Every structure is written in structure tokens, then in C-alpha cells.
């Protein structure tokens with residue numbers, strides 16, 4: 749796999765609903781490695797497959813205490829307590845949205861070898877996982893805004909982008 753390209757709004761890849769990974773092969777492991785390096789290069793704390801145009805249930809996060817790869821993540825439990833965090837997104841440059849999410853989440857996912865693990869995340873880690881799991885369903889932080897603000901935010905992102913034009917969009921499986 750070559751270099752991955754970060755997709756930014758309004759790229760339709762960001763709206764893909766991803767599919768469950770069934771084959772844990774070297775392609776998946778390599779995709780995870782490439783996603784992690786793109787995330788680190790971009791100074792993000794998380795990156796989901798849709799953000800690089802892939803329709804698979806894969807994400808990486810590194811909220812400050814080490815890289816975690818997740819394949820087919822699911823939420824087993826979430827705290828009733830919810831808190832707000834001003835979130836940004838690598839795919840929505842220049843935008844931050846104050847999003848209310850569970851303070852703690854318990855996740856089950858597979859690692860790159862297909863082995864299940866269960867992990868509980870608090871605070872920033874919990875926010876990052878929930879943000880990236882939204883991406884796997886095609887949900888973006890701007891969707892938490894009311895329709896008018898969402899429209900304004902979308903226009904702002906588009907006008908703020910540099911002149912680089914994406915003429916062709918490929919959404920890979």
C-alpha cells in the first residue's frame with residue numbers, strides 16, 4: 749500500500765458506512781500502520797478508515813498514552829455521565845465543535861491479528877474513540893450542529909481550503 753491520502757470535507761468518502769473486516773491479513777496490518785503514520789504526521793489523536801477513503805471498520809487512536817489499533821470496534825458499555833469537549837477533526841480543517849459525549853466507554857475490538865480485546869477509555873481517550881467510531885458510520889462533528897450552523901460550517905471549510913482541487917474521488921472497499 750502506498751501513501752494514504754487524507755480526505756477532507758466535502759469528500760463523499762467521509763459519508764461511507766463502513767463494513768466489518770472479515771479477513772485479517774497483511775493488507776489490514778499495513779493499512780493500520782499507514783493510518784497511524786498519517787495520524788502522527790498530521791498531529792491528530794485519531795484517524796478512521798473513511799478519512800483515507802476506505803470503507804472498512806478500522807481506526808487508530810493515540811490520545812497521548814500510546815497507539816491503539818481497532819478493527820470492528822463496538823461499544824459494550826458507556827457512562828451515563830456526559831461531558832462536553834471542543835473537538836476538531838483532521839477532515840474538517842479549521843472547524844471545532846463542542847460535542848457532548850459519554851465520559852467513559854468500554855470497547856471491544858480486534859487487533860491486527862484478529863484477537864479480541866476489551867478496553868475502557870476515560871476522558872480524552874473516550875472522546876477520541878467515540879469521535880472515530882462516528883466516522884465509521886459516516887458521522888462528522890458538524891452533524892452535531894443545528895442545520896443552519898452546519899451549513900455555515902461547511903461553507904467555511906470549503907472556502908478555507910487552499911485552491912487544491914480534488915477532481916476524482918475513489919471510495920475503496
Ligand SMILES: [Zn+2]
Nearest residue numbers: 836837838839
Ligand atoms: Zn474526525
